[in-house]
Amino acid sequence: xxxxxxxxxxxxxxxxxxxxxxxxxVELNSAATALxxxxxxxxxxxxxxxxxxxxxxTVYFDPLVVRRSLEADQPSLDRVITLVNAAITxxxxxxxxxxxxxxxxxxxxxxxxxxxxxxxxxxxxxxxxVVSIFTTxxxxxxxxxxxxxxxxxxxxxxxxxxARREQPRSNVPKGSVGIAGAQTGIYPLESPGGWQIIGRxxxxxxxxxxxxxxxxxxxDRVRFVAI
Amino acid sequence: MSIIVRKAxxxxxxxxxxxxxxQKYGVNPNGAMDxxxxxxxxxxxxxxxxxxxxxxHFPAGEFEFDRDSIFxxxxxxxxxxxxxxxxxxxxxxxxxxxxTLTFSGKHFGERAYLSVSGGISLGLWLGSTSTNLGAKAxxxxxxxxxxGDQLEGISSDWPVGLxxxxxxxxxxxxxxxxxxxxxxxxxxxxxxxxxxxxxEAFAISTDSNRMGFRMRGPELFRYSSSEMISxxxxxxxxxLLPNGQLIILMADHQTAGGYPRIANVVEADLPLLAQIGPxxxxxxxxxxxxxxxxxxxxxxxxxxxxxxxxxLKTATKL
Numbered sequence: 001x002x003x004x005x006x007x008x009x010x011x012x013x014x015x016x017x018x019x020x021x022x023x024x025x026v027e028l029n030s031a032a033t034a035l036x037x038x039x040x041x042x043x044x045x046x047x048x049x050x051x052x053x054x055x056x057x058t059v060y061f062d063p064l065v066v067r068r069s070l071e072a073d074q075p076s077l078d079r080v081i082t083l084v085n086a087a088i089t090x091x092x093x094x095x096x097x098x099x100x101x102x103x104x105x106x107x108x109x110x111x112x113x114x115x116x117x118x119x120x121x122x123x124x125x126x127x128x129x130v131v132s133i134f135t136t137x138x139x140x141x142x143x144x145x146x147x148x149x150x151x152x153x154x155x156x157x158x159x160x161x162x163a164r165r166e167q168p169r170s171n172v173p174k175g176s177v178g179i180a181g182a183q184t185g186i187y188p189l190e191s192p193g194g195w196q197i198i199g200r201x202x203x204x205x206x207x208x209x210x211x212x213x214x215x216x217x218x219x220d221r222v223r224f225v226a227i
Numbered sequence: 228m229s230i231i232v233r234k235a236x237x238x239x240x241x242x243x244x245x246x247x248x249x250q251k252y253g254v255n256p257n258g259a260m261d262x263x264x265x266x267x268x269x270x271x272x273x274x275x276x277x278x279x280x281x282x283x284h285f286p287a288g289e290f291e292f293d294r295d296s297i298f299x300x301x302x303x304x305x306x307x308x309x310x311x312x313x314x315x316x317x318x319x320x321x322x323x324x325x326x327t328l329t330f331s332g333k334h335f336g337e338r339a340y341l342s343v344s345g346g347i348s349l350g351l352w353l354g355s356t357s358t359n360l361g362a363k364a365x366x367x368x369x370x371x372x373x374x375g376d377q378l379e380g381i382s383s384d385w386p387v388g389l390x391x392x393x394x395x396x397x398x399x400x401x402x403x404x405x406x407x408x409x410x411x412x413x414x415x416x417x418x419x420x421x422x423x424x425x426x427e428a429f430a431i432s433t434d435s436n437r438m439g440f441r442m443r444g445p446e447l448f449r450y451s452s453s454e455m456i457s458x459x460x461x462x463x464x465x466x467l468l469p470n471g472q473l474i475i476l477m478a479d480h481q482t483a484g485g486y487p488r489i490a491n492v493v494e495a496d497l498p499l500l501a502q503i504g505p506x507x508x509x510x511x512x513x514x515x516x517x518x519x520x521x522x523x524x525x526x527x528x529x530x531x532x533x534x535x536x537x538x539l540k541t542a543t544k545l
Contacts, residue, residue: 010411011459012491013516017459022455036251049249051483055458058459063520064527067520075516144251147361148252148362208363213254213353214253
């Protein structure tokens, strides 16, 4: 791997965080995602799961299993750090740009886009211009979190980047497409939330009966299509 | 056999030891808040450690057994009664057809568990029977138990009167000392705040639930106010909120968050936290990760000891 971690630090006695940096970048995120995929494909004894985030991967393990391979009484997380370092050397980032673009159809009318009018006014644009700018870009899925199947995507055009609402909604409708700064995301379930809502999709993002249960995966590329 | 819910409790759900392997898709692990209680009860009943149980909050409602069953309750002490007769926690009991399990009062703790010998039969969702209320999946139709619900179980012949000794039961307290390890962002705390963290008491606020406990305590300060980008969190992660207060993430925690993770409750002490509620105070004691791991090993050893004892008893009785 070309990107080396800045540090590997314990989260708890059964998890370590591998930090590649503290900014949102494709390079760091590719490293985090590649490490998680590599560990999933080649788990060490006691490995539980790897959770990639923007620029880090957290590796969960069962210390009681890891201990079995230790000769002295040392923390199993020291052993896990050694194993993770070996995995980092072995794995290579995938060429994400070759992935297919996932198209998500969405309704960008003002009735579905609860904050579309506000967003357009605050940028002195028409709602059509906002939608046009938004649907032109291709977004990268950096991580899944917050809710099952909630993809944090990056790459929102600077002309329409908008801070979160000052008053979060207690019920954001399922399928709502939101903007928070340079991020965009789709609420897979009805939920409280503070992102600026600009549209809504009928596509299911959380796939209750599928494995994996998420429509999108880290590293996916996404484009919205106005319907 | 089956267990019929005669009266709904305030929050009764089916849980096991949690759903792991899907956090990268945003699926939080859920699972019992007091996993040690679950493991002891399942051990007493000859069940697999991760056999599904009913997690109850008070008031816990009423349950009826439709035929002869062996069961045990533990965790919180809600004054369990079988058809009106007081029964003890942490002991295998026999119920006959039509017997009802009720709870007379909240004597200690926040979460009690009911397990039946042979286990409750429920389909797995992503490898676990734990209930995910937000996703409406897992457990019993992805929801809390209500009156009239019927949980099917597998009948099993198992001795009554098996009990977990006092040394086995977590050292529950209404004002526990909870051991913590340093988290990834511990060093952002100022020196004074780092010492306040371990010298002062923190109270659980009313705005606390299975997702997390919001704590009230001295305001803690940080050296740097630089933003952190979202990264993983786990059961027991202590985050520092922008207002200088702490939140401890519990079983229904989100998989990632952007607040500094200054510490983490050691796994062995999570049951102590799971059994206290709003208004109760805790103190934190800082230990290193090797110590945290040893505490876990000690618990495993206790459980292995209980399992051996039960094997010896059942070998002679069955």
